[in-house]
Structures are given as structure tokens and as C-alpha cells.
Amino acid sequence: MEIQKLLFVTKFEQMGFDALQSILDLRNAALNHVVFMYVIEREDVAMKRGIGYQKGQEIRLRETANIRFIDWAENLFEQGMEVGVYIVVGSLVPEVIKAAQKEESDLIVIGRPHKGVLEQLYSGSDVAEVLRRAAKPVLVFKHDLEKAPAFEKPFNRPLLAIDWSPASLKAIEYLKGLKDVAREINVIHVVSQGDLEGFSTMDVQETRKQTRQKLDDICDNFKSEGMNARHHVYVGDPVEEIEKAARECQASMIVLGSSAKTVWVERWIGSIPRTIAEKSIYPTLLIPPEQK
Amino acid sequence: MAKKVLVVDDDPDVRLFSVTVMEENGYTPLEATNGEEGMKIIKKEMPDLLILDILMPRESGIRLYRNLKTSESLKHIPVIVLSGIAEKSFLRSQKVLTEFGGEPVPEPEAYLEKPVKAEVLADMIKKVIG
Numbered sequence: 150m151e152i153q154k155l156l157f158v159t160k161f162e163q164m165g166f167d168a169l170q171s172i173l174d175l176r177n178a179a180l181n182h183v184v185f186m187y188v189i190e191r192e193d194v195a196m197k198r199g200i201g202y203q204k205g206q207e208i209r210l211r212e213t214a215n216i217r218f219i220d221w222a223e224n225l226f227e228q229g230m231e232v233g234v235y236i237v238v239g240s241l242v243p244e245v246i247k248a249a250q251k252e253e254s255d256l257i258v259i260g261r262p263h264k265g266v267l268e269q270l271y272s273g274s275d276v277a278e279v280l281r282r283a284a285k286p287v288l289v290f291k292h293d294l295e296k297a298p299a300f301e302k303p304f305n306r307p308l309l310a311i312d313w314s315p316a317s318l319k320a321i322e323y324l325k326g327l328k329d330v331a332r333e334i335n336v337i338h339v340v341s342q343g344d345l346e347g348f349s350t351m352d353v354q355e356t357r358k359q360t361r362q363k364l365d366d367i368c369d370n371f372k373s374e375g376m377n378a379r380h381h382v383y384v385g386d387p388v389e390e391i392e393k394a395a396r397e398c399q400a401s402m403i404v405l406g407s408s409a410k411t412v413w414v415e416r417w418i419g420s421i422p423r424t425i426a427e428k429s430i431y432p433t434l435l436i437p438p439e440q441k
Numbered sequence: 442m443a444k445k446v447l448v449v450d451d452d453p454d455v456r457l458f459s460v461t462v463m464e465e466n467g468y469t470p471l472e473a474t475n476g477e478e479g480m481k482i483i484k485k486e487m488p489d490l491l492i493l494d495i496l497m498p499r500e501s502g503i504r505l506y507r508n509l510k511t512s513e514s515l516k517h518i519p520v521i522v523l524s525g526i527a528e529k530s531f532l533r534s535q536k537v538l539t540e541f542g543g544e545p546v547p548e549p550e551a552y553l554e555k556p557v558k559a560e561v562l563a564d565m566i567k568k569v570i571g
Binding site for chain 2: 184215218219222223226227228229231232233234235248251252
């Protein structure tokens with residue numbers, strides 16, 4: 150699994166060229182094609198009473214985006230890369246999914262959601278929708294967060310959170326494709342407190358031992374590719390522990406398999422990958438399960 | 442028989458503009474929306490001239506230009522680049538791709554930066570293919 154082509158979705162104010170530059174070390178893996186995308190939200194140019202469709206506003210937004218993209222594209226072209234552009238009017242999520250499919254991109258890069266809690270509850274966040282519908286991995290950038298550490302190279306020290314789901318196991322193969330970019334991989338599994346309730350000390354130790362053994366196998370898998378890998382077992386709330394592990398391991402990014410829960414289950418109960426993608430201060434790479 | 446000119450550009454307004462210029466000047470226009478589609482039409486129609494944008498979805502003009510100019514059977518087709526991308530960036534990209542181990546390619550017959558006036562485009566087409 151190589152990342153040759155990425156789709157970079159931007160609204161400019163939160164995802165600028167500096168964000169893109171920070172992941173350009175993917176060229177050491179296989180990246181040679183970047184596709185820029187700017188979606189003019191329909192409501193920004195929609196029909197309004199007494200005004201009609203705001204064609205002038207659409208042209209202004211389109212040309213503003215075009216000027217920025219030309220500048221970025223010239224930079225990348227001069228480095229010998231392929232560049233494409235989409236500037237479309239529509240709804241963000243379907244347009245991103247459509248472009249990713251059309252371009253057959255290997256990675257979608259998108260900024261953190263900006264909707265409020267209530268808005269997200271009723272309409273869902275754009276990022277959560279992209280995560281749910283994308284057939285390809287999605288990197289959620291946190292470039293706009295003040296408290297987010299500045300990562301010059303997010304792919305340098307990924308923290309891989311394993312829950313033994315098919316998607317998280319697929320993430321192992323994905324990361325192996327980044328062996329020329331990832332300097333060290335920390336592999337973590339979080340055992341929830343609930344899983345240990347009613348167990349004897351021996352049982353708990355046995356669980357830990359078995360988990361470590363499985364993590365050891367994963368690390369050996371990475372090492373066979375010439376990659377540095379270390380494993381860790383944490384106990385507690387997965388969201389909090391993954392964040393803690395990322396901090397302690399000085400990770401540059403969190404990598405998880407994304408769940409295949411239904412829209413309503415996710416919206417009301419939540420999911421660990423979605424919560425981390427939205428709340429963590431670390432860039433988060435979500436690997437989708439295999440498409441049926 | 443009227444000479445065939447293929448315009449490869451993802452912007453429908455630019456295609457319409459170019460097609461109008463060609464029709465008004467007695468050329469037969471052909472259209473494609475990206476490099477991939479453009480190459481298919483080139484192989485099928487063997488146009489007398491290519492008017493090429495650079496920044497497009499699917500496959501950029503950089504790739505199409507390179508594929509065209511390194512193909513024995515297609516390299517004779519002249520190209521006018523019509524793009525918002527600066528000429529120096531285009532030339533630099535071709536130089537870098539050559540340095541990466543690609544075949545050297547010649548410069549395009551003409552390079553026009555968008556936007557361009559109808560008479561300038563018409564004059565340039567006439568200059569390149571008559």
C-alpha cells in the first residue's frame with residue numbers, strides 16, 4: 150500500500166501550504182501527485198430572496214482559490230510533482246468522496262471539524278462523514294489548534310493504536326508502505342478497565358502477557374521491513390490513554406483503524422477513532438476497513 | 442480540409458472561448474477536459490495543434506505534454522500552452538522530470554498566460570499551424 154496520490158482538502162484559513170509541506174516527506178515513500186480541493190459551500194452562493202443565485206460571489210471565491218492553488222501548484226511542479234485541482238460548488242462531504250474516487254487518491258488530507266457540539270449531534274461533523282464514507286485512509290490535520298504541537302513531519306513518529314479490528318490490522322500494512330518516512334513506530338493497545346473487572350491478579354497478568362505477545366509480533370513484522378518499532382500496553386479509557394501514549398512516546402501522529410459503525414450508533418454513542426480524530430491535538434490517520 | 446485543433450482544459454468557459462476562436466478562424470475544434478481524455482483524443486484524431494492547460498484534474502498538462510513529446514508518433518504535434526501557471530514553472534518542472542531520469546523534451550511552440558485575448562490566441566494559432 151503506497152501513497153502515490155493525495156487529495157488535499159482545504160478551506161485555506163485552517164489548512165495552508167505549510168500544512169501540505171509538512172507531509173511532503175511522503176515523497177520519500179512514493180508520493181508524486183497532489184490534488185488540491187476547495188469546496189464552495191452551497192449556502193455561500195445559494196439563492197437568496199431579492200438577489201437570486203450569487204454568481205458574482207461564486208466567481209470571486211473560485212478565482213481566489215484558483216490564485217492560491219496556482220501559487221502552490223507552481224511550487225510543486227518545480228519539484229517535479231504532478232498537481233491537480235478541484236474547485237467546486239456543492240456539499241463538502243459528497244464532493245470530497247466523489248473527487249477521491251475519481252482521482253483514485255491513496256490518502257485524503259482534511260482539517261479538523263469546526264461545527265459546534267449540537268450542530269455535530271444533529272448534522273454530524275463533515276470529518277466524521279468523510280471518515281465513514283471514504284474507502285481510502287483519511288488524515289485529519291490539527292494545524293489550526295493553538296495547543297497542537299508543531300509537527301514538522303507528522304509521519305516521522307506515528308503511534309499505532311491497535312484494537313485487533315480488521316481495520317487496525319490493515320493499518321499495519323499501510324504503515325509498512327511508509328518505511329522510508331516513519332523513523333519509529335510505537336504500537337499501543339489499550340485494555341479497558343471494564344475488560345479487567347472480576348478478574349484475578351493472575352488473569353490480569355495473563356491478559357497483559359498475551360497482549361504483549363501479540364504486540365511483539367506486530368513489532369517484529371515492522372522490524373522485518375527494517376523499521377524501528379516499540380510496543381506498549383495501557384489500561385483505561387481508550388481515548389484518554391491513546392492521547393497519553395502519544396504524548397509519552399513523543400508521537401507525531403496517531404494512526405487507528407476506523408470503525409464501521411452505523412451513522413446513528415456513532416452519532417449517539419460515539420466511536421474512539423472519530424473522537425480522537427476530532428478532539429486529539431495530534432494529526433490522526435484513520436484507516437478504513439476493507440470495502441465489501 | 443480545416444485543420445483540427447484540440448483544446449485540453451478543465452474549465453468549460455476557457456474551452457468555450459477557445460472553441461469560438463477556432464471556429465471563427467476556420468479551424469475544426471476538438472475538446473478534452475483533462476490530460477487522460479486529451480491523450481485518447483490525440484491518438485484517435487491526430488490533431489494539427491494542441492492547446493493545453495497545465496493545472497487539471499486526473500492528469501495534468503505537464504504529464505500529457507511529456508507523454509506527447511516523448512512519443513515517436515506524436516511528438517510532431519505542436520503545442521500552445523494556455524495556462525495560469527507561469528512559463529518558468531512549467532519549464533522548470535520539465536527540467537526536474539528530465540533530471541529524475543526522464544527523456545529531455547523540447548519547449549512548447551508557444552506559451553500564453555491566462556487570460557488571453559481572442560485575437561492573440563487566433564494570431565498564435567495561425568503563426569504555429571498557418
